[in-house]
Amino acid sequence: MLVKIYGSAIHGVSAQTITIEVNVDTGGVGYHLVGLPDNAIKESSYRISAALKNIGFKIPGKKITINMAPADLRKEGSAYDLSIALGILAASEQIKAENIGDYIIMGELSLDGGLLPIKGVLPIAIKAKEEGFRGIILPKLNIREAAIVSDLEVYGVDNIKEVVDFFNDGKPLERTTIDIRKEFQEKIHFFPNDFSEVKGQETAKRAMEVAAAGGHNIILIGPPGSGKTMLAKRVPTILPPLTLREALETTKIHSVAGKIGTETSLMTVRPFRSPHHTISDVALVGGGSYPQPGEISLAHNGVLFLDEMPEFKRTVLEVMRQPLEDREVTISRAKFTVNYPASFMLVASMNPSPSGFFPDDPNNTSSHFEMQRYMNKLSGPLLDRIDIHIEVQKVEFDQLADRRKGEQSNDIRKRVLLAREIQTNRYKDSAIHYNAQMGPKEIEKFCELDEASQQLIKTAMDKLNLSARAYDRILKVARTIADLESIEKLNPAHISEAIQYRSLDREFWNT
Numbered sequence: 001m002l003v004k005i006y007g008s009a010i011h012g013v014s015a016q017t018i019t020i021e022v023n024v025d026t027g028g029v030g031y032h033l034v035g036l037p038d039n040a041i042k043e044s045s046y047r048i049s050a051a052l053k054n055i056g057f058k059i060p061g062k063k064i065t066i067n068m069a070p071a072d073l074r075k076e077g078s079a080y081d082l083s084i085a086l087g088i089l090a091a092s093e094q095i096k097a098e099n100i101g102d103y104i105i106m107g108e109l110s111l112d113g114g115l116l117p118i119k120g121v122l123p124i125a126i127k128a129k130e131e132g133f134r135g136i137i138l139p140k141l142n143i144r145e146a147a148i149v150s151d152l153e154v155y156g157v158d159n160i161k162e163v164v165d166f167f168n169d170g171k172p173l174e175r176t177t178i179d180i181r182k183e184f185q186e187k188i189h190f191f192p193n194d195f196s197e198v199k200g201q202e203t204a205k206r207a208m209e210v211a212a213a214g215g216h217n218i219i220l221i222g223p224p225g226s227g228k229t230m231l232a233k234r235v236p237t238i239l240p241p242l243t244l245r246e247a248l249e250t251t252k253i254h255s256v257a258g259k260i261g262t263e264t265s266l267m268t269v270r271p272f273r274s275p276h277h278t279i280s281d282v283a284l285v286g287g288g289s290y291p292q293p294g295e296i297s298l299a300h301n302g303v304l305f306l307d308e309m310p311e312f313k314r315t316v317l318e319v320m321r322q323p324l325e326d327r328e329v330t331i332s333r334a335k336f337t338v339n340y341p342a343s344f345m346l347v348a349s350m351n352p353s354p355s356g357f358f359p360d361d362p363n364n365t366s367s368h369f370e371m372q373r374y375m376n377k378l379s380g381p382l383l384d385r386i387d388i389h390i391e392v393q394k395v396e397f398d399q400l401a402d403r404r405k406g407e408q409s410n411d412i413r414k415r416v417l418l419a420r421e422i423q424t425n426r427y428k429d430s431a432i433h434y435n436a437q438m439g440p441k442e443i444e445k446f447c448e449l450d451e452a453s454q455q456l457i458k459t460a461m462d463k464l465n466l467s468a469r470a471y472d473r474i475l476k477v478a479r480t481i482a483d484l485e486s487i488e489k490l491n492p493a494h495i496s497e498a499i500q501y502r503s504l505d506r507e508f509w510n511t
Helices: 044-054 081-091 121-130 140-146 160-169 180-187 202-214 228-233 244-256 281-285 314-318 321-326 368-375 380-384 397-401 409-426 440-446 451-464 468-484 492-500
Strands: 002-011 014-025 030-034 063-069 103-105 135-139 153-157 218-221 303-306 328-332 337-341 345-350 388-391
Touching (some): 014 081, 014 121, 030 044, 044 081, 081 103, 081 160, 121 135, 121 140, 121 244, 140 153, 153 160, 180 244, 202 218, 202 228, 202 388, 202 409, 202 468, 228 303, 228 345, 281 314, 321 328, 380 468, 409 468, 440 468, 451 492, 468 492
Parallel strands (some): 002 103, 030 063, 103 135, 135 153, 218 388
Antiparallel strands (some): 002 014, 014 063
């Protein structure tokens, strides 16, 4: 008897429906699994055999042929265990299978018949709804993630026996529903950190506000203990809240990577990713034999923090150059290409020198050669893609001992939201959302300079030997500073402040 049952495969951040055809033939004995399965799927026969035996069923001693269509698409992982097991039971007429094709069925089996969680549940559920399936049956630990999708019956099960009873005896499964909008609104403003906890560093806070308002990349340069990491961790608290669309987009990526917790349904705050400096280039941008999203995609719609940036391998940093411009990553293989979104805000930090002190500090023991070698770890083209370079000075005792609270993140966020609203209205007829995304055409249109501003930026370019890209960055940052003040025309004060945020272009760092 031939039975068709449906599962799903992840491709990039989307899913593709897989038809699992199970044919049980009395003319022979054997177990044949075809359709480009990987080793985890090939090993499923052992898990399935033990699981079925432990719930009172068995794999029949007949010729079993299982085809996973489309046969030219590589399938991977153990998530097809439940689908294959039910297909074998239905094809061997051990259970009824009248409406088994109405559902997407996925889950990894343990030897006692229990079900273990799988990756990529959200895109699988979205695809099931798109293709008109009645519902989806999954391990119970995955149901909150799948229940994000409305108008789809989502059933979570602990054991394969529950699914067998559902199809065989009509024993109902418990359906899970979530009011996703209510849950989203309840959690969207929750943050464990706040800018009011940062002592001093008013200049750095201002730079962070400008960066958040315009979506600009920023690097913090300062000695150890000056608060660089503390500042970086609080950036998400002043960024605009995620929209529901952004939340779904972000959750899909984390779902594919298996980073969604069992108690989580929808990501409600912007991600903050802080990889260690020993990370490989593939782990950062994504890829591998079976491509997975990297850290820059996991930071999509959020913040990627590179602490002690010069300690990262240069090859790792250089592979970020294209994603920083294109805001997506393309992973190409011989037979397929995968695109992962990577629209993130880069926040980096570094010491001013190998010894940890600024070059003009009396305590600095680094030689001229050591300074040059340290700074050369960051290439010019990469630094050009970072709009704001800000020096973070050591915090004095009086500031640390001051019991007064600083400005709260919520107050800073209100100003950021007003600036973002101005940008949304400005770019409503284009694909741009904030100032950092402006291209040459938009810069020419929205960053007109008066004579005094032109002269100021010309002097800065001559003295600092700035590149054309750095010139564009200054104009973009100046545009954001003007937006924070709700001023339409750029003036010399905006240009002057923006130039101050190009610390690493100064001769001070290049001698």
